Amino acid sequence: MRNPALLEYAFLTDERALAAAIARLPEEDAVALQLLDESARLPLLEAARQLPYRPARPLVGEGARLVRQDFELSVTFPDGSPFHGLAAALEGLLRRALGRLSPRPLAEIELNDLIVQHYQPGSAGITPHRDHVRYEGLVALVNLAGRASFCVCADRSGSGARELEDRPGVLLLMRAPGFAGRRDRPFHFLKDVSEERYSLGLRHDVRAGEPMP
Numbered sequence: 283m284r285n286p287a288l289l290e291y292a293f294l295t296d297e298r299a300l301a302a303a304i305a306r307l308p309e310e311d312a313v314a315l316q317l318l319d320e321s322a323r324l325p326l327l328e329a330a331r332q333l334p335y336r337p338a339r340p341l342v343g344e345g346a347r348l349v350r351q352d353f354e355l356s357v358t359f360p361d362g363s364p365f366h367g368l369a370a371a372l373e374g375l376l377r378r379a380l381g382r383l384s385p386r387p388l389a390e391i392e393l394n395d396l397i398v399q400h401y402q403p404g405s406a407g408i409t410p411h412r413d414h415v416r417y418e419g420l421v422a423l424v425n426l427a428g429r430a431s432f433c434v435c436a437d438r439s440g441s442g443a444r445e446l447e448d449r450p451g452v453l454l455l456m457r458a459p460g461f462a463g464r465r466d467r468p469f470h471f472l473k474d475v476s477e478e479r480y481s482l483g484l485r486h487d488v489r490a491g492e493p494m495p
Contacts, residue, residue: 291371293317295453300379304387304420307457311434311468314446317372317424317453327426329364330356330398330480338399342411346438352406356398369393369484372422372453387462388419395487401428401479407472410440416492417485419461423454428479434470443471458485 295303295315303313318326333356342349359365373393380388395417401407407430413421423432427450434456436442446454459465 291322291368293375294319297375297378297382300375301382303455304379305383307455308387308462308464312446312454312456312470314448315453316451318451323426323451326364326368327480330426330482333398334358335400349411350406350409353399353401353408355400357396359396365396365482368482369396372484376420388460391419392486393422393484394490395485397483399481399483401430401475403475403478405475407475410435410438410469410471412467412469413458413485415459415467416487416489418459418488419486421456421458422484424482425450425452426480426482428475428477430472430476430479431474432470432472434468437469440471
């Protein structure tokens with residue numbers, strides 16, 4: 283198998299298809315496209331398995347804003363990690379796709395925050411929540427392995443839930459504050475983890491370097 287740090291990513295979606303998907307985000311909140319073939323996904327999955335993980339906080343917030351989480355995470359990527367290469371390649375593809383849209387819903391995209399989440403089979407996942415306000419523009423989630431139900435919804439009770447495709451190699455794109463002039467954040471959740479799941483999250487953190495509260 284080739285060194286994953288040296289892989290060039292020939293994505294399964296092109297800038298035209300990605301632009302069409304991005305154009306749906308103001309109405310749909312999140313969209314799914316097949317991004318990786320097996321020759322790209324499998325080395326990334328192997329790299330994900332080698333990362334050091336820590337448990338996520340099981341409870342975040344309180345009262346009506348309480349969020350339950352059941353996974354472990356890693357934000358430690360060694361020099362030469364293939365995830366940095368994937369982030370750069372996906373960032374470039376997103377820029378080209380955004381450049382096809384008029385009016386352009388987002389002036390720029392920078393994927394400067396990476397996280398890999400690992401869910402065991404039978405995990406409770408994560409209850410309805412919104413991403414932190416420090417993440418702006420677009421959120422990209424790449425399924426490296428496993429299956430679960432990823433849904434966007436209307437509120438913290440999960441009403442109006444709509445499930446998106448979530449199979450290995452799929453890219454989920456979700457709008458974030460600043461996209462198309464909007465400041466609201468979509469509610470979403472993950473449940474029904476039927477297989478061991480690894481996913482890579484890529485975001486633009488406008489407060490990079492500051493500790494998360």
